[in-house]
Structure formats: structure tokens, C-alpha cells
Amino acid sequence: MPAVRAEKLTKVFDDLRAVDAIDFEIGEGECFGFLGPNGAGKSTTMRMIHCASPITSGELDVLGMAVNGRCREIKAAIGVAPQENNLDPDFTVRRNLTVYGRYFGLPKEVLEERADRLLEFMQLTEKRDERIQDISGGMKRRLIIARAMMNDPRLLILDEPTTGLDPQARHLIWEKVRELKRKKVTVVLTTHYMDEAERLCDRLVIMDHGKIILEGRPRELIDQVIGTDVMEIDEPTDEMETYVKVRGWQYERTIDRMLIYTEEGQNVAAELKERFAMSYYLIRNATLEDVFLRTTGRALVE
Amino acid sequence: MSLISNISWRSMALWKRNRDVFLTTWKTNFLPPFLEPILYLVAMGLGFGALIEADIEYGGRSLEYIKFLAPGLVAISIMYGAFFECTYSSFVRMYYQKTFDAILATPLSLEDIIAGEILWGATKSFINATIVLGVIAAFGYAEFPGLLLIPLISFVGGLMFASLAMLFTALVPNMDSFNYPFFLLITPMFLFSGTFFPLNVLPEWGQQLAMTLPLTHISNMARDLSYNMMSAELAIGAAYVIALTAVCFLASAYLMKKRLVK
Numbered sequence: 001m002p003a004v005r006a007e008k009l010t011k012v013f014d015d016l017r018a019v020d021a022i023d024f025e026i027g028e029g030e031c032f033g034f035l036g037p038n039g040a041g042k043s044t045t046m047r048m049i050h051c052a053s054p055i056t057s058g059e060l061d062v063l064g065m066a067v068n069g070r071c072r073e074i075k076a077a078i079g080v081a082p083q084e085n086n087l088d089p090d091f092t093v094r095r096n097l098t099v100y101g102r103y104f105g106l107p108k109e110v111l112e113e114r115a116d117r118l119l120e121f122m123q124l125t126e127k128r129d130e131r132i133q134d135i136s137g138g139m140k141r142r143l144i145i146a147r148a149m150m151n152d153p154r155l156l157i158l159d160e161p162t163t164g165l166d167p168q169a170r171h172l173i174w175e176k177v178r179e180l181k182r183k184k185v186t187v188v189l190t191t192h193y194m195d196e197a198e199r200l201c202d203r204l205v206i207m208d209h210g211k212i213i214l215e216g217r218p219r220e221l222i223d224q225v226i227g228t229d230v231m232e233i234d235e236p237t238d239e240m241e242t243y244v245k246v247r248g249w250q251y252e253r254t255i256d257r258m259l260i261y262t263e264e265g266q267n268v269a270a271e272l273k274e275r276f277a278m279s280y281y282l283i284r285n286a287t288l289e290d291v292f293l294r295t296t297g298r299a300l301v302e
Numbered sequence: 303m304s305l306i307s308n309i310s311w312r313s314m315a316l317w318k319r320n321r322d323v324f325l326t327t328w329k330t331n332f333l334p335p336f337l338e339p340i341l342y343l344v345a346m347g348l349g350f351g352a353l354i355e356a357d358i359e360y361g362g363r364s365l366e367y368i369k370f371l372a373p374g375l376v377a378i379s380i381m382y383g384a385f386f387e388c389t390y391s392s393f394v395r396m397y398y399q400k401t402f403d404a405i406l407a408t409p410l411s412l413e414d415i416i417a418g419e420i421l422w423g424a425t426k427s428f429i430n431a432t433i434v435l436g437v438i439a440a441f442g443y444a445e446f447p448g449l450l451l452i453p454l455i456s457f458v459g460g461l462m463f464a465s466l467a468m469l470f471t472a473l474v475p476n477m478d479s480f481n482y483p484f485f486l487l488i489t490p491m492f493l494f495s496g497t498f499f500p501l502n503v504l505p506e507w508g509q510q511l512a513m514t515l516p517l518t519h520i521s522n523m524a525r526d527l528s529y530n531m532m533s534a535e536l537a538i539g540a541a542y543v544i545a546l547t548a549v550c551f552l553a554s555a556y557l558m559k560k561r562l563v564k
């Protein structure tokens with residue numbers, strides 16, 4: 001049974017199709033990513049999965065339960081770290097965890113033990129008695145993730161978990177996600193950091209304007225869409241572009257650069273160097289960021 | 303009806319949340335409801351009451367003005383306790399603190415949240431009214447055993463005012479808009495619900511109008527119980543309170559859903 005299954009899932013706000021008939025299936029124990037530019041519909045999809053937002057049409061099952069009808073059971077079994085900070089400013093750091101856990105009907109001993117353990121893991125133990133207003137933005141983010149794990153969820157939704165975190169804290173969260181994966185917890189993640197998605201996600205989708213435009217494993221997507229190498233050339237000339245086009249190489253030209261996508265970067269570079277004077281160029285490995293920009297449109301000139 | 307079937311015991315978790323916040327600031331929470339009735343008793347009862355030479359006629363009994371006034375103060379505290387809590391305080395939690403949004407990600411339904419807020423609002427009425435009752439009982443302005451039922455009235459009346467308040471909270475665009483229900487509803491009730499003077503001094507139409515106001519019934523019930531009077535008003539009041547509570551609760555849950563679930 002998949003952890004999440006969506007069929008023709010649609011969300012309409014007034015006259016905006018925020019999520020437009022998407023299909024996807026997330027396996028149990030998988031880390032699944034949703035990528036896409038601002039307003040693509042990622043958070044809306046997350047909110048439908050955790051029953052905060054009713055679906056307009058289509059089907060959506062979470063842990064084998066349909067979202068219309070079994071919300072309470074679904075919400076009891078999953079953890080949610082929303083994109084926006086909604087910690088409880090009336091309580092201290094630690095009590096945010098225990099009070100939140102109480103909404104799940106957990107007994108006091110469990111609440112206390114889990115709160116301490118999660119604070120420890122998120123390295124917030126020192127701040128346990130601080131008020132929410134007095135901790136930094138990154139600490140709030142960490143606390144929200146800790147809070148999402150208070151009910152020991154089978155499925156964890158992380159909507160931009162690492163936005164605004166310092167590198168240490170990001171690594172901390174990654175470590176935690178990998179640990180959860182080992183425990184067969186399903187993780188659904190949205191992020192704007194491509195390195196993060198590449199590192200963590202078993203599979204991912206790229207959304208744009210409410211639609212899924214690409215789906216697959218990060219490595220495979222890179223191979224399919226880009227190849228292995230990218231050659232970046234500063235200030236390319238039109239003759240250069242014509243040559244690349246005639247050679248049939250995949251490329252993209254932006255205002256001040258040309259990017260050539262290839263399997264054999266060194267050969268391409270050698271060939272170009274013979275014919276053109278290039279002030280500066282580099283050959284690097286293709287990344288998910290290339291896939292993202294390629295598919296959601298970076299190019300100002302095609 | 304799903305608005306009702308979606309309510310569960312889990313709403314108590316929200317009640318507990320609000321209680322915990324209340325207890326962390328209890329010192330500032332207990333003093334005003336304790337001091338305010340004393341101020342009113344002194345100013346209105348002793349000061350203003352000294353000008354009133356004749357006794358007040360109420361339900362066939364004649365009473366000193368201050369003794370007439372005292373149960374009215376209990377009724378007022380019932381109204382304000384829940385109404386403030388479920389307008390300003392609930393709005394802050396809903397709108398600014400996003401507390402409802404956060405809790406909606408847990409097994410609580412929106413109906414649980416509304417029910418929990420209203421239960422808590424009623425609890426505030428209960429706490430405040432019981433404090434006021436203690437003060438007036440200490441002066442001998444309320445009598446045993448009838449006064450023992452007043453805390454119950456304060457909770458039930460609190461449910462009514464909390465539900466009414468929640469209706470406005472679901473509707474207002476911002477906090478300033480609460481001025482309207484306060485100015486158009488709460489202040490007239492404060493003054494014209496048989497709290498400060500017996501309604502029989504009003505013309506017939508005025509008395510009938512007053513009987514449509516929620517606070518009139520709470521005030522009458524509190525007064526009858528304070529003087530150990532078993533009157534029809536207790537039954538009428540109870541029916542009124544239950545009916546208005548039910549209507550306001552359902553309407554507020556419906557409107558809140560429309561407002562928050564997008």
C-alpha cells in the first residue's frame with residue numbers, strides 16, 4: 001500500500017487552479033520531494049495531504065485512508081512542519097512540545113520523555129525555558145520540526161524545513177531525515193534547495209503552475225534532462241551558438257552565458273577551444289538545479 | 303449533522319491549553335474580577351444607593367438597593383468573562399498567533415477547537431462570577447442555599463455568551479470591529495438587563511424588549527437564586543439560554559469553518 005496516492009488531485013481557489021489534476025504515488029518509507037517555483041502549488045498539495053485544505057476534486061489517500069472522511073485518523077498518524085511559523089507564543093520552547101503532544105492524547109510521561117529527547121536532538125536543550133519570541137528564526141524552524149515528531153508519526157510532512165537555517169542546522173535536519181528513513185518513516189518534503197533534494201529524496205516531482213512537469217529519481221532526472229556534464233561559457237558569441245546548434249548539442253543561452261549539456265564535457269570543450277576564443281569557461285557535473293532551471297524555465301533567450 | 307458529530311472529547315486538550323496559559327499568569331487574572339465588584343458595590347451600592355431612600359420591590363420582596371444590585375454584578379461578570387475571552391482573546395489566537403492553524407494539524411477538528419474555546423470562555427465566566435459571588439456573599443447580599451446554584455448558572459450562561467462572542471469572532475475582519483458588538487449589544491445589556499434597576503420601572507414595551515436580551519435572563523436567574531426565590535423565570539431563563547447557546551454555537555462553527563478552511 002502506498003503511503004500517499006493521488007489521482008487527478010485538484011485544488012481550485014476561486015478561479016485559480018492551484019493544483020491541477022496531478023497524479024502521484026509515494027511509497028512507504030520513501031523520501032519524496034516536491035520542487036517547483038514560488039506559487040507552483042507545493043504547499044497547497046501538502047495542506048491537502050494533512051487535511052488542512054479540502055480537495056476540490058480527484059482522489060487522495062493517505063496511509064490507505066481517504067482524506068474526505070478519515071481526517072482525524074490521518075492526522076493522528078502523521079506529523080506536519082508547516083511552511084509558516086505557528087508556534088505557540090504563550091508557551092516556552094519545551095511546553096510548545098508537550099502542549100502540542102497533548103492534542104494527540106498522549107500520556108504525560110510520554111510527552112515529557114519525547115520533548116526532552118527531541119530538544120536534545122535538535123540541540124535546543126539550552127533554550128528549553130525560553131519564550132518563543134526570544135529564540136532565533138532558525139531555532140523556531142528546528143522547534144517546528146521537533147514538534148512535528150511529537151506523535152512519532154508514520155508519515156512526516158516537511159514544508160521547506162531548512163529555509164533560513166545555517167549550514168550546521170541544515171546538516172542536522174538532513175541527519176534526522178536519514179534516520180527517519182532508516183526507521184521506515186515516509187517523509188514528504190518541499191524545498192527550494194536543489195542540493196538538499198538531491199541528497200535526501202529517493203524520488204521527486206517538479207511542479208509548475210499546479211501541474212507535475214517531471215517525476216523521477218534525482219540521478220535519473222539529471223541523466224535524462226541534462227546528461228552528465230555542463231559546460232558554462234561566459235559571454236558567448238552568436239557564431240559560437242550557431243556552431244553548437246549545427247553540432248546538435250543540447251544548449252541554453254542566457255543573457256551572459258551559454259550552457260551546453262553533454263555526456264562528454266572535455267571533448268566538447270576541446271572542440272570549441274580549437275575554433276573560438278573563450279575568455280572563461282568551466283566544465284562541471286550536471287546537478288538537479290540544472291534540471292530545475294531547464295524545465296521550469298530559466299532561459300530568457302531560447 | 304457533521305458540525306456536531308465532529309466534536310469530541312479532544313476539545314478538552316484545547317481547554318487545557320487555555321487553562322495552562324491562564325495559570326501561568328494567574329496573578330493578573332484573579333485580581334480584577336475580585337476588585338471590580340467591590341468598586342461597584344461601594345460606588346453604586348453605598349454611594350448611589352444612599353440617595354435611594356425607598357426599598358426596591360422585586361418579586362414581592364422589598365430590598366435595600368445594594369442587595370438588589372449585588373446579583374446584577376454577578377450576572378455582568380458572567381457576560382464579560384466569556385464575551386471578552388471569546389472575542390479579543392480568541393481572535394488573537396486565531397488571527398495573530400495562528401494557534402488554530404497549528405492545532406488543525408493534530409487530531410482536533412475545527413469543531414473541537416471552537417467547542418474548546420467556548421468551554422474555556424464559559425470557564426472564565428465561572429471563575430469570575432464565583433469570585434464576585436464570594437465577595438457579595440461575604441457581605442450577606444446573597445443567601446444560602448440558592449447561591450450554591452449560581453456557579454452552575456455562570457457556567458451555562460458563560461456557554462451562551464461565549465457562543466455569541468464566537469459568532470462575532472468568525473465574522474469580524476479585524477480586532478477594531480469588536481467595537482460594534484460591544485457598543486450595540488454588550489453595553490446596552492450591561493445597562494438595561496435588570497442589572498442596575500428593576501425592569502418594572504420601564505414602560506411595557508421596554509420590559510418586553512429587555513426580555514429578549516440574554517443578560518436579562520442571567521440577571522433574573524442570579525437574583526432569584528440569591529434570594530432563594532423559586533420562580534418561573536428559572537425555567538424560562540434556562541430554556542432561553544439553552545436555545546440561544548445551541549443556535550450561536552452551530553452558527554459560529556459553520557462561519558468559522560467558512561472563514562478558516564480554504
Ligand SMILES: Nc1ncnc2c1ncn2[C@@H]1O[C@H](COP(=O)(O)OP(=O)(O)OP(=O)(O)O)[C@@H](O)[C@H]1O
Nearest residue numbers: 013018036037038039040041042043044045083564
Ligand atoms: N487560501 C488561498 N486562497 C487563495 N489562493 C491561494 C490560497 N493559498 C494558496 N493560494 C494560491 O495558490 C497558488 C499555490 O500556492 P502554494 O502556497 O501552494 O505555492 P508553493 O508552491 O507552496 O509556493 P512557495 O514556494 O512560494 O511556498 C498560489 O498562486 C497562491 O497564491
Ligand SMILES: [Mg+2]
Nearest residue numbers: 042043044083
Ligand atoms: Mg509553499
